[in-house]
Amino acid sequence: MSRIEQTFKQLRKSGGKALIPYIMTGDPSLEATKKLIADIEEAGADIIELGVPFSDPLADGPTIQRAHERALQNGVTLRKVLALVKEIRQSSEVPLVLMTYFNPVFKFGIEAFAREASNAGVDGVIIPDLIPDEADDFIKAARQFKLDTIFLLAPTSTLERIKKVVKASTGFIYYVSITGITGAKLSIGNPMKDTLEIIRSNTGKPVAVGFGISTPQEAASVSKLSEGVIIGSAIVRLIAEGKDIKDFVKKIKEGIGG
Amino acid sequence: MNEKVPDNKGHFGIYGGRFVPETLMPALIELEAAYRKYIKDTTFLEELRSLQKDFIGRPTPLYFAKNLTEKLGGAKIYLKREDLCHTGAHKINNALAQALLAKRMGKSRIIAETGAGQHGVATATGAALAGLECEIYMGSEDIRRQSLNVFRMRLLGARVSEVNVGSRTLKDAINEALRDWTTNVGHTHYVLGTAFGPHPYPVMVRNFQSVIGNEARKQILQVEKKLPDCLIACVGGGSNSIGLFFAFLKDNIRMIGVEAGGHGIASGEHAARFAGGSIGVFQGCKSYLLQDDDGNVLGTHSVSAGLDYASVGPEHSFLRDLKRIEYTYATDEEALKAFELLSRTEGIIPALESAHAVAEAAKTAPALPKDSVIIVNLSGRGDKDVQEVARIKGIEL
Numbered sequence: 001m002s003r004i005e006q007t008f009k010q011l012r013k014s015g016g017k018a019l020i021p022y023i024m025t026g027d028p029s030l031e032a033t034k035k036l037i038a039d040i041e042e043a044g045a046d047i048i049e050l051g052v053p054f055s056d057p058l059a060d061g062p063t064i065q066r067a068h069e070r071a072l073q074n075g076v077t078l079r080k081v082l083a084l085v086k087e088i089r090q091s092s093e094v095p096l097v098l099m100t101y102f103n104p105v106f107k108f109g110i111e112a113f114a115r116e117a118s119n120a121g122v123d124g125v126i127i128p129d130l131i132p133d134e135a136d137d138f139i140k141a142a143r144q145f146k147l148d149t150i151f152l153l154a155p156t157s158t159l160e161r162i163k164k165v166v167k168a169s170t171g172f173i174y175y176v177s178i179t180g181i182t183g184a185k186l187s188i189g190n191p192m193k194d195t196l197e198i199i200r201s202n203t204g205k206p207v208a209v210g211f212g213i214s215t216p217q218e219a220a221s222v223s224k225l226s227e228g229v230i231i232g233s234a235i236v237r238l239i240a241e242g243k244d245i246k247d248f249v250k251k252i253k254e255g256i257g258g
Numbered sequence: 259m260n261e262k263v264p265d266n267k268g269h270f271g272i273y274g275g276r277f278v279p280e281t282l283m284p285a286l287i288e289l290e291a292a293y294r295k296y297i298k299d300t301t302f303l304e305e306l307r308s309l310q311k312d313f314i315g316r317p318t319p320l321y322f323a324k325n326l327t328e329k330l331g332g333a334k335i336y337l338k339r340e341d342l343c344h345t346g347a348h349k350i351n352n353a354l355a356q357a358l359l360a361k362r363m364g365k366s367r368i369i370a371e372t373g374a375g376q377h378g379v380a381t382a383t384g385a386a387l388a389g390l391e392c393e394i395y396m397g398s399e400d401i402r403r404q405s406l407n408v409f410r411m412r413l414l415g416a417r418v419s420e421v422n423v424g425s426r427t428l429k430d431a432i433n434e435a436l437r438d439w440t441t442n443v444g445h446t447h448y449v450l451g452t453a454f455g456p457h458p459y460p461v462m463v464r465n466f467q468s469v470i471g472n473e474a475r476k477q478i479l480q481v482e483k484k485l486p487d488c489l490i491a492c493v494g495g496g497s498n499s500i501g502l503f504f505a506f507l508k509d510n511i512r513m514i515g516v517e518a519g520g521h522g523i524a525s526g527e528h529a530a531r532f533a534g535g536s537i538g539v540f541q542g543c544k545s546y547l548l549q550d551d552d553g554n555v556l557g558t559h560s561v562s563a564g565l566d567y568a569s570v571g572p573e574h575s576f577l578r579d580l581k582r583i584e585y586t587y588a589t590d591e592e593a594l595k596a597f598e599l600l601s602r603t604e605g606i607i608p609a610l611e612s613a614h615a616v617a618e619a620a621k622t623a624p625a626l627p628k629d630s631v632i633i634v635n636l637s638g639r640g641d642k643d644v645q646e647v648a649r650i651k652g653i654e655l
Contacts, residue, residue: 055554107553154281
């Protein structure tokens, strides 16, 4: 059982929900990222998403776009992200998920990436511009090297897409809360509830909800509908402003319980 | 061509496909279904044909460039006059068809990216005609280079949104348009301007542009009683070139696609994906891409905004591997020379994009026998470039 699966299993037992913060690796520096990961883990994160910077992050809103730019300016590459994960693994067992666009993985070599990510201690991978239809090679390599493949679903997803995505996903399923990009305004309404219900009737795999969740109140509401809450832009913004994120992560965790 | 290319998921061999956020998948599937339906719908096709004739001004002439031919002293050069299309370039062929399609699909709003501004103007025109709301994304660097087209789009009722991230050119405008589409996918159609992006765009745009080659084939057979020996077109995303080439793919004819050589390949400041790139996945499809070792997309340079793009349509990559099309490049300097050459010999000011094709014709024609025939796709007119050329020459207008 993967670290991610174990985490969800334990949370299910205790009645808790997973808090999954996202930070951009190397923003403001690789050293800072190391410290941030330790802080976030201590504050109650169950799984941590590490962004891999890319020149053209088309699923991201302005806040995370700027984080990509800053990390790239700091010379951060996929290779350096993997090296950092290796370092972190010496002192932490927190499940780590890479969030990367597909081209850096493709350029690295899909199989080489899966092997080296697994060796470094990465647990799962989210690729926002890779749909299961195009992911045969990636899924094969990920299974071979025991990486969870976390695919995304959206409010626009049809039953056919839902079936395809839940089948291809392991670890958890990433439900995009809004029809939009990261950091947009959240709306917790019937479309989300309805789609989550359809997803649930098609899989027993955990579902985590992300995009647009920025306050402990929103996180609490979303956690009632899912197994996990993903928070990205709100944290990335605090980091960009040089503010402490430990307190914020703590408050979110208290809000969602567990 | 093999009927399995592209396959039903939009793969041209190893290229193409769909690399987009899941949010867009239902929209792409809906678009593909609508496209397949309406290209067989006689009412739709009649409306399109009628507008191609009376609104765009098709068929565009195939003009024998006698002076240029004599000056170069080799093959006979014909120009396919897409510069005479309404709005000044081939872009309207695709933009108008997609606007009509969006209307049929019940969308109330269309969006588009633009580099040189020609596709933005064409889309704004299509939106005005079809009665659709319109928003155009354009990099701030391109807005500076093409201010005239920005004003044209606004006159046509479109909102022009400046894109101030990344390299501030075409690729960043596409990112922003994709973000908009992801957010407003319910009532918005994305009019992608070239034979690129996720399936079905490469095949749909190619088919809407293939009117160029279909006409040229008939026209050359009429005047020369034979097929041409060589076709030349510039390649940015690749829609004017594939539009001309497609009707001739089964014929044994030399075809040359001309990329933007910028300041030369060695300088690193260019947009010659085949000369300087490698296979990558970018903005919805797999194709040749200018990228660094870590898979980040490199900045590009060309004197022509319309060719200033880091990747190229997947069908071009496929046809290049098959050696069916040759790809070369013309530098900024060569394009600027050709811009003046055509202006002075023929009284036709070409778009800087098309000037790249003219530059290649100037290299190729002299080596060919006098009874051989070259067709150059004159994809657009140069009015939009006059200010920029003056600036480069240090002339104050």
